């Protein structure tokens with residue numbers, strides 16, 4: 002989230018799209034309702050009518066997978082009707098930048114497309130620079146090649162007519178949402194967009210979010226109270242596990258994973274450190290070498306020296322463009338290229354697309370280590386229905402996991418607040434936390450390497466690694482410590498003391514930190530700030546509910562990101578009634594500003610978007626793999642075979658794997674005419690591995706169902722409560738029919754398209770409840786993130802003669 | 810740690826520039842005794858956090874004689890203000906649950922059953938698998954002769970259930986081993 006949970010109450014208009022917040026982030030919804038009580042309009046755009054819709058001012062049914070068309074229509078509406086916030090757009094975004102001549106967009110494709118490799122050469126997606134290397138601008142926004150005019154031209158195709166025919170949203174509903182939400186394009190109003198997996202789980206997921214970024218920049222809604230783009234992150238510590246990076250493509254603190262073509266520490270820094278020549282651009286990533294060096298010092302301690310490139314040479318390096326995400330991992334496993342590994346606190350045999358394939362793939366492992374609270378479809382895959390265990394070679398270890406109440410440590414919520422949880426009780430029986438399993442396990446491996454030698458032993462033996470697991474020891478290392486006596490702004494710090502802020506991190510080896518974003522969370526002066534429970538705030542802070550002394554939030558306890566965009570050049574709030582920061586003549590008050598520089602009018606200020614190289618909000622965003630501006634493409638499996646925006650039906654660069662089990666239905670396939678979308682439930686979490694083992698939660702949601710409209714039910718001769726078979730080209734799933742007006746048939750390009758929706762939390766280890774819905778979904782993913790397209794695929798449905806997976 | 814009770818706070822009219830009651834000099838003993846049911850009498854209050862969605866609702870766990878006897882939403886936490894959804898409210902039954910795995914389990918190749926083992930046995934066995942796989946399959950150089958130190962054939966999946974500390978240490982361990990296939994709930 003750019004903002005945080007409580008801040009939602011400050012919004013005048015709330016657009017919930019790609020999320021069912023009331024059911025999946027139930028307590029967050031109290032802040033939505035608080036905004037509503039204060040007069041905000043709440044709109045829910047979603048294929049299904051849910052409890053979120055019930056509490057909104059209006060619900061707008063939409064065909065799953067057409068959000069860019071919907072958002073593009075709104076961007077077009079804002080531009081055509083002059084609903085944007087002109088000063089903000091000119092001063093704080095890149096709307097005035099001149100785009101170089103080589104950039105083009107023709108019939109659904111951007112310049113640089115290579116159909117053979119299905120990738121773009123992005124080199125033409127760039128700006129004209131002046132002699133100093135700063136982008137050329139036209140603040141009058143008249144230049145035909147300025148971003149603003151390219152945007153206008155691009156989205157002119159997204160008229161109400163076209164958008165309605167593709168999305169299935171009525172013209173009235175489009176008008177209603179567009180005019181309501183765009184009314185926040187004034188300084189005294191703020192609108193927020195809340196999204197979740199309903200936006201990310203598409204082959205155009207990143208561009209869905211880009212469309213929100215563009216809209217919010219046009220309306221001046223970023224950096225302000227009640228504004229922002231707010232990702233409602235799903236899982237318990239998914240913000241923290243992303244920051245600390247259980248992911249292949251980055252290392253902690255959002256830095257690139259080392260690559261084979263960056264052979265040395267210097268080469269890594271050179272390739273990854275942006276340079277700006279604009280004195281008003283903070284270009285914050287210029288500091289990356291300090292954060293990177295401190296991370297390497299954290300990993301290899303005293304062994305990491307300037308002379309050996311801080312042990313950079315020992316690290317694994319991926320190939321340029323290589324993808325090591327789930328989808329490709331399971332494909333390689335299916336092809337017998339993977340020997341063994343760890344699956345902890347995760348149930349991919351239920352929650353990864355094309356379950357039939359991934360379940361088979363897992364049988365190919367020699368060994369597998371799992372750690373869970375309960376048995377799951379993953380831990381027990383070797384004796385799943387229809388499989389003879391005597392034929393499965395995998396050696397499986399199942400370690401008992403400690404529950405949250407049985408361990409201590411920090412987690413980070415969606416609004417970037419860091420929370421400390423204490424250990425309430427000792428772990429049940431022999432259960433252990435992940436830390437108490439992995440620390441000694443690594444010590445065993447280290448001991449073996451010390452004893453026996455082996456391949457590249459120093460990558461393991463030189464690690465800075467403790468004897469036992471003590472959570473707070475790691476909390477301290479995450480913040481970072483001085484590795485020698487140092488003086489910072491007149492204060493003396495001894496070797497081993499905590500670093501006060503990331504501005505004190507250095508690239509000369511004198512500091513270590515496991516994550517620069519968290520530096521400042523555990524200091525000599527403030528202690529472990531995740532434990533803070535002080536509700537004190539100034540009147541200005543209390544007005545918007547900042548709570549700066551409660552817990553801590555990354556970065557540097559800044560509660561609203563890009564907040565320098567909430568003030569004018571003199572540092573005065575654009576909306577004084579809901580001020581976030583303010584220059585009082587000598588200093589900033591309110592939230593922690595995005596950098597302490599004076600206001601822009603002083604001549605010493607900086608542009609507000611400090612993380613982007615040139616300092617402006619990126620309406621034109623050249624960094625993505627599928628284009629600098631969003632464009633509508635159909636889901637890979639789609640009920641239509643053409644759309645009015647271009648001849649390019651689906652994303653030209655979406656990712657896929659192509660084993661014999663990875664079949665895809667062709668566009669408008671008459672065998673699979675129905676759109677399937679999948680979702681969570683209030684009572685069950687993700688693949689359901691844990692919540693199905695809690696009797697009261699299972700009683701509340703006991704079995705797999707499929708929601709469908711009465712119209713579809715009638716067409717198929719299905720009654721409410723019937724057992725049915727849902728079928729895609731990849732697999733079949735049994736479910737109970739739930740016939741409900743919550744699902745509406747939509748008119749798409751003049752013909753009726755039906756949608757059905759299913760939860761995915763049930764599995765065979767909880768007998769009689771049903772089995773993985775993801776046996777239906779395809780292994781196709783977003784080109785930037787490889788997040789799979791769970792939210793839109795094509796199926797058919799029929800009444801079942803008998804059920805074997807579900808007890809009736 | 811001392812806790813204030815939001816309900817009482819509002820009564821003081823200090824809702825805008827909130828000071829905690831103890832900071833205002835109130836004696837909370839009586840109020841707390843009133844609010845505490847007999848069930849939790851004499852229990853220690855411990856702050857924990859709901860292990861599900863990223864609202865991260867805070868929860869007060871009541872512990873007596875080393876046993877968890879009750880859990881309730883933390884009324885002072887400014888985000889949930891004491892509220893919990895069905896999952897958070899089920900915390901107690903989730904942690905005390907007959908389905909919990911109690912001991913390390915081992916399933917040998919081609920076996921039809923789990924066997925109970927102790928931690929030392931499983932950890933040394935796992936360490937052996939890790940080392941043997943790595944010694945056999947670590948790729949030190951790629952086709953171009955560049956140093957890559959990559960263990961493509963081993964992976965780690967999970968988990969957003971881990972704390973920040975656990976994520977940091979697991980990441981460090983995996984990179985040390987050369988693991989590049991690493992992923993978790995953030996991508997699904």
Ligand code: SF4
Nearest residue numbers: 859861862866894897
């Ligand atoms: S109680 Fe419900 S809303 Fe709160 S963190 Fe837990 S799952 Fe989320």
